[in-house]
Amino acid sequence: MAEKKAYTQAFRTGKYDKVSGLLGKYDNVRKYWEDQVTGIYLRPFLNNLVEKKRNRLERLRILDLGCGSGDGYDLIMGVTRKDPGIYEYVTATITDDMLKEYVGMDINADLLRQAQEYYASNPKMKFVEGDLSHGLPPEILEGQPPFDFYFASFGTLSHFHDDQCVRIIADICRHAPEYALFMGDWLGRYSYEWQDLWHHPVNQEYFIDYRISYLSPEGEEKGTGLASFPLRLITKDELMKIIEQASQEAGVETAPLTFCDRSIFVGRHLDTGDYNKNCPRLRLPVNSLFESHQRTDLESLLVDYVPRRGFDHLNNFFELFFMSCNALVKYTISLLSEYDSEEGKLRSAPEVLPFYPDPLKEAMHNMQRVIEGVGWLEWGDVRANVIEPHLAYSLRRLEIALQPGTGMGHGLVGIFEIKK
Template identity: 30%
Template sequence: MKVISDCIKTVYDKSKAVEHYLSTSRRDGVKVQWEEPFSCSVFQQAIAPYSKSKTEKLQVLDVGSGTGDGYVLLSSLLSEKLELGSSENLDYLGIDISPQMVETANNLYRNRSNVRFECADIRTSRLESSFDLYLSCGVPYSHLTHEELYQALKMIVTNVCQHRSRSAVVVDVLGRYSIEWTPKWQESRWDYAMSFFESEGNAEPTWMSFYSHHHLQEIMQQAVNEVGCPVEKFEFFDRSIMVGRHTSTGQFNPDLPQYRNLMNSLLDPSQKTDLSQLIFQVELETSPEHILEFFSQFSSWWNSLVSEATAILGESFGVEPVELPPEVQGFKAKLQQELEQISDKHLYRQKVELMLAQALQQLEATQQPGYGVGHDLFGVMWLDATQL
């Protein structure tokens, strides 16, 4: 695999970013047990049509690879899902605009011959090899303007056509309608301060682009139309609707309950969580009707699950019960069954909190609409240029 690269100066302090990505505190309970499994589920769907035999390599280009999170997730996925191929037959190239990121990543994985990182700018680099998967995670494409995203995708689609390949393209961006930044819902590009990069003080603002699924699909469709590449399908996925990092920082919506901290508390057996804080009563801004309708429905499901758990603990929040989606129906009955074997009050509370966290995670994972209502919006397009 080869990329002809053209590195340029980054728009934010990459040394701080490297420190952030290598920090052990970054991988909190939500990231490990909620966000990473969801990302892997998206990657699994992306590569499922291209499952490889034990002798074939899955060729992957990871755009905005940072210190290699995409490789870790993908290799662990292939190790668990053997029907998709083998992690040993993964041929992975990560590209990033930051020399510091690339150097760090190459040092981390220097003993793995099938993994390498190069300094390259997706806006100006030329691809010379064919890839089965064009991966992205960590919202690298949101650093680009909308026009730059179009040009980057056009270059990728052109490469697919030139090699007459069948490929999946995963585009990870910031969701426009996340509850983390409701005051910014009317804007599609604004100065986003990555405050979680800083252990102390305030981070410098970085202009970032935010997307609804309609806008993202429009740009993706424009790119394939311009090149003339056949599209098998598009799909969109929302990640971290309720637990994005800025529900903790309050950077853009200071009145928002700290849902991520609360979820981490539910997942931590040493903590006792104030369940009343989990009730979803977020004041939403003016937005398209389908966005408001989604949050109205989703909040009723979320609050109903919280209410069922608190009722078992002898508390009541006066939440109106609603019919839950099939994936989380029977939560209260399952919880009561588990609790029958527990007499210790502390363990009883732990079990309630853990099972509530699992139910809320299942609710979000199965009912996300792919509208751009989470911290991340994944857009996936499957291209088939084999008949060109």
């Protein structure tokens, strides 16, 4: 039967599957929070790099270390120009005509096969199998011309001991042209997700026994049969030592451009509670905020932070951070309850107190403007489709504004320039 064949063909493409942003590796938080935040931090430096290349009539070559399924390509190509207004259609920093080549490198042949399948139609993308354990592998060092951007994302560098990272980065310094960017990404030492592990001394490398348990469906016995592997938890100071040593070994100048604690509010292991049983289960409700046509119980975003005795400096940071997030969520709940749908107006708005941190004040004012601006719209579900995503972006903005870039989130990202 022709119908049966047609539906079977559609099913086999894998594109007939129900796609949800609520769970899985590519959940809404990964796409709209984590990838975007990384891009926001990269933006000024990538803009500058593209400008330099354009002025020399050259195009960019990018190396993605530990590329997995090649997700770094979409992240990098999704970075936007400085201040795109709402009129522009093309907002990318690296437009297709400015990319010469993207090379993805990983040790895992299954992931590389998946990457090759996804990006088979893109002639500028190439995937290479290689092992980073002893520095850049010969497939790159000897097999590839220099790159303008050396990129390792989402905890890839936590797979290695510090001396291995030194070798990788020293090799990058040697391999790079006269100017290049390097972005490294480790797991942060002091994420609330792994509060049980905070006590490990910082004068020793510390590796967490990591499980990808967040992919296990609800109800399945947690962790059963899941392989675990060691991942390095790191602080900014430890990271700087690695960079300085690599720079010295290679005899090449490097300079830190910025650091970022990514996913303080939404780390993957908040929902598993594997390393802190007091963790708030925030990832699912934040995924729900981003999801169209789905309303979220906003109360489920409130965090009852449990301090750990003996870690005052960390407790102080998390108290202020989570109390600010809670204040914004509560403010939003109050505004929604005070919105008169018949009149299309707010009856009243709670006070924004003068001593709140500025980013919180700004987020509250903006939330009020958004609710007043769209609350009266009748088409679609304006709460689920506009107000809730805006709350997610506001929490994301608050995280960006309050993070110290020292190792307080799931990820610690450092961006560096290499100059010869």
